[in-house]
Amino acid sequence: MSTPRVFNFAAGPAVLPLPVLEEAQRDLVSMPGVGMSILEMSHRGKFFEGVLKQTEADIRKLAGVPDDYKVLFLPGGASLQFSMVPLNFLPRDGSADYIVSGAWSEKAIKEAKKVGGTKTAWTGKEGNFSTVPAQGDLTLDPNAAYLSFTSNETIHGVEFKYVPGTGNVPLVCDTSSDMFSRPVDVAKHSLIYAGAQKNIGPAGIALVIVKDEWLKKRVEDAKLPTMLNYAIHAENTSMYNTPPCFAIYIMGLVMKWLLSIGGLDGIHAINLRKAATLYAEIDRTGYYKGHAAKDCRSLMNVTFRLPSEALEEKFAKEAKAAGLDGLKGHRSVGGMRASIYNAFPEAGVAALVAFMQEFEKKNG
Numbered sequence: 001m002s003t004p005r006v007f008n009f010a011a012g013p014a015v016l017p018l019p020v021l022e023e024a025q026r027d028l029v030s031m032p033g034v035g036m037s038i039l040e041m042s043h044r045g046k047f048f049e050g051v052l053k054q055t056e057a058d059i060r061k062l063a064g065v066p067d068d069y070k071v072l073f074l075p076g077g078a079s080l081q082f083s084m085v086p087l088n089f090l091p092r093d094g095s096a097d098y099i100v101s102g103a104w105s106e107k108a109i110k111e112a113k114k115v116g117g118t119k120t121a122w123t124g125k126e127g128n129f130s131t132v133p134a135q136g137d138l139t140l141d142p143n144a145a146y147l148s149f150t151s152n153e154t155i156h157g158v159e160f161k162y163v164p165g166t167g168n169v170p171l172v173c174d175t176s177s178d179m180f181s182r183p184v185d186v187a188k189h190s191l192i193y194a195g196a197q198k199n200i201g202p203a204g205i206a207l208v209i210v211k212d213e214w215l216k217k218r219v220e221d222a223k224l225p226t227m228l229n230y231a232i233h234a235e236n237t238s239m240y241n242t243p244p245c246f247a248i249y250i251m252g253l254v255m256k257w258l259l260s261i262g263g264l265d266g267i268h269a270i271n272l273r274k275a276a277t278l279y280a281e282i283d284r285t286g287y288y289k290g291h292a293a294k295d296c297r298s299l300m301n302v303t304f305r306l307p308s309e310a311l312e313e314k315f316a317k318e319a320k321a322a323g324l325d326g327l328k329g330h331r332s333v334g335g336m337r338a339s340i341y342n343a344f345p346e347a348g349v350a351a352l353v354a355f356m357q358e359f360e361k362k363n364g
C-alpha cells in the first residue's frame with residue numbers, strides 16, 4: 001500500500017491541491033487524445049500550445065489582469081527576478097527604492113546593488129523583521145526607477161495588508177508566497193513576480209505580470225543576455241527557448257482548481273478562516289508567541305515561538321511523528337513556521353491546533 005499523505009506545512013516546495021496531483025498522475029503516461037506524456041511532447045506542438053494559452057487565460061481571469069499587461073512564464077524561479085528587474089529597469093546611473101521587510105527583500109536589494117544605485121525606503125531589520133511599514137513610514141525617492149517590495153515575507157511571516165502608494169514611481173512586487181491567496185490589484189503594479197512553488201505549482205519557474213507601457217521603457221543594454229531580457233520573452237510568448245513545460249501544465253491545473261472553488265475571493269475566505277483559527281490558538285494562553293506584529297500577520301506563513309528552544313525541538317519532533325510535517329521554522333527566526341498555503345487543507349489546521357493544545361497541557 002502507498003504511504004498515506006501527511007499534513008505538509010513546508011514553506012516551499014509546498015502542498016499542492018490533491019485533485020491536481022491526481023489528474024497529473026492519471027494523465028502522466030498518456031495524455032487523453034494525444035497518446036504521449038506531457039513530459040515527452042514538443043513545446044511547439046498543438047497540445048502544449050493549448051496548455052500555455054489556457055493557463056494564461058485562466059490567470060488573466062482569476063486575477064483580473066488588464067489587457068495591457070503581459071503574463072510570462074520564466075525559468076529560474078523568483079531569485080532570477082531579483083536580478084532581471086534591475087537589469088531591465090534600473091538605469092546604471094539611476095536609483096531604485098526597496099522596502100526591506102525580511103530575508104527575501106534583503107536578497108532582492110543585494111542583487112539590485114550589483115546593477116545600479118539603491119535606496120532603502122524602510123527596513124525592519126532592527127526588530128528582526130516582525131512588522132511591515134505603514135505608508136507614512138516610507139522614505140520615497142520621487143525620481144526612483146521603481147519601488148520594490150515583498151508582499152509576504154515567507155521566513156518571517158509578515159504580510160502587507162495594503163499596496164504601497166508610490167505617486168508616479170513604478171511599483172514592483174515579489175509576491176512569491178502569497179500570490180493568488182487573495183484578490184490582487186494588478187493595475188497598481190508595473191511588475192509582479194512569483195516563484196511558483198508555494199501557491200502556483202512546481203519549483204523552478206516564475207510567473208511574471210508586467211505592464212506593456214513599462215516594458216517599452218526598459219533600459220537599453222546591448223550586453224544584456226537574451227534570456228534575461230523581458231522584452232524577448234514577451235515577444236516570444238514565453239517560448240523563446242523550451243519553457244518548463246511540465247511546471248506550466250501543473251500551474252494550469254492549479255488555476256483550474258482555483259477557479260472551481262470560487263476564484264480569489266473564494267480562496268481568500270478559506271485562507272482567512274485557516275489563519276484566524278491558528279492565530280487564535282497562538283494567542284489563547286500566552287504559551288505560544290507569534291513572531292509577527294498582529295496587524296501584519298501572514299495568512300500564509302504563521303511563525304511562532306515556544307517558551308524554550310528545547311521545547312521547540314520537542315514540538316517539531318513530536319508533531320512530525322503525529323503526521324504534521326515541516327513545522328520547524330527558519331533558523332533566522334527560530335521556533336515554528338506553519339505554512340498554510342492555498343492547497344493546505346482546513347483539516348490540517350484543526351489537527352495542528354489540537355496538537356498544540358495537547359502539547360501545552362503536557363509541557364506547560
Ligand code: PMP
Nearest residue numbers: 077078079104154174176177195
Ligand atoms: N521571494 C520569496 C518571498 C520567497 O519566499 C522565495 C522562496 N522561498 C523566493 C523569493 C525565491 O524563490 P526561488 O527559490 O524560486 O528562487
